[in-house]
Amino acid sequence: MRLRNIPGSRQIIAENPWCIQEPEKQKGCWHTIFGNQNPIHIEVGMGKGQFLMTLAGKNPNINYVGIEKYSSVLLRALQKMEENPLDNLKFIRMDAETIADVFAKDEVDRIYLNFSDPWPKDRHAKRRLTSKEFFARYDKILTGDGQVEFKTDNTMLFDFSLEQVELAGWRLNACTRDLHRNEEMNQGNIMTEYEERFSGQGNAICKLIAVR
Numbered sequence: 001m002r003l004r005n006i007p008g009s010r011q012i013i014a015e016n017p018w019c020i021q022e023p024e025k026q027k028g029c030w031h032t033i034f035g036n037q038n039p040i041h042i043e044v045g046m047g048k049g050q051f052l053m054t055l056a057g058k059n060p061n062i063n064y065v066g067i068e069k070y071s072s073v074l075l076r077a078l079q080k081m082e083e084n085p086l087d088n089l090k091f092i093r094m095d096a097e098t099i100a101d102v103f104a105k106d107e108v109d110r111i112y113l114n115f116s117d118p119w120p121k122d123r124h125a126k127r128r129l130t131s132k133e134f135f136a137r138y139d140k141i142l143t144g145d146g147q148v149e150f151k152t153d154n155t156m157l158f159d160f161s162l163e164q165v166e167l168a169g170w171r172l173n174a175c176t177r178d179l180h181r182n183e184e185m186n187q188g189n190i191m192t193e194y195e196e197r198f199s200g201q202g203n204a205i206c207k208l209i210a211v212r
């Protein structure tokens with residue numbers, strides 16, 4: 001998701017109380033930031049934050065961190081937070097490539113990847129958030145029984161991701177190529193903004209849950 005650059009968005013983010021500045025300095029301190037020992041779930045590439053805000057509202061005993069690369073996109077999430085502030089949700093503007101510099105070992109209990117950019121060119125495969133290179137980063141921050149949950153309507157990206165789970169030495173806990181028709185996996189499903197858009201166009205939604 002790329003929105004028109006909004007002048008001043010970096011400055012607004014730098015002064016916003018829900019955005020964590022210099023996140024590398026918080027490595028190992030995330031429970032202190034939230035002021036409790038509740039589990040921490042993150043979404044990498046959260047877009048405008050609809051999914052995380054819904055989850056955070058429903059689950060006050062879980063802490064959430066949304067990671068988004070673009071200021072203009074993150075700004076939309078901040079505007080929504082002003083209307084409906086949530087104590088258990090924080091944001092970081094960063095490229096997730098350095099995620100292992102921001103969270104310590106065992107600090108994160110779950111990682112959500114929703115409708116991640118497909119990076120269709122082979123030479124960009126390492127940038128896909130479900131590449132084995134990214135799984136190696138997730139391995140460094142997740143608890144032993146932590147999991148990665150990935151949803152997409154892009155079957156090429158999904159096939160690639162299934163291969164990468166295996167190459168990374170992870171295994172599948174659950175998998176479907178039609179989430180909305182899979183009663184068990186769809187239970188409690190929270191739709192993301194892209195999920196609403198693509199399933200509204202008739203696309204089936206694929207989902208996998210990967211564990212080590």
Ligand code: SAM
Pocket residue numbers: 001002044045046047048067068069070073094095096097113114115116117192193194195
């Ligand atoms: N997850 C949302 C949803 O399902 O509605 C947004 C999906 S959008 C297609 C993907 C988002 O991931 C974009 O906002 C993009 O800027 C962000 N993104 C892509 N690569 C990223 C990275 N390496 N680090 C942080 N954010 C990233």
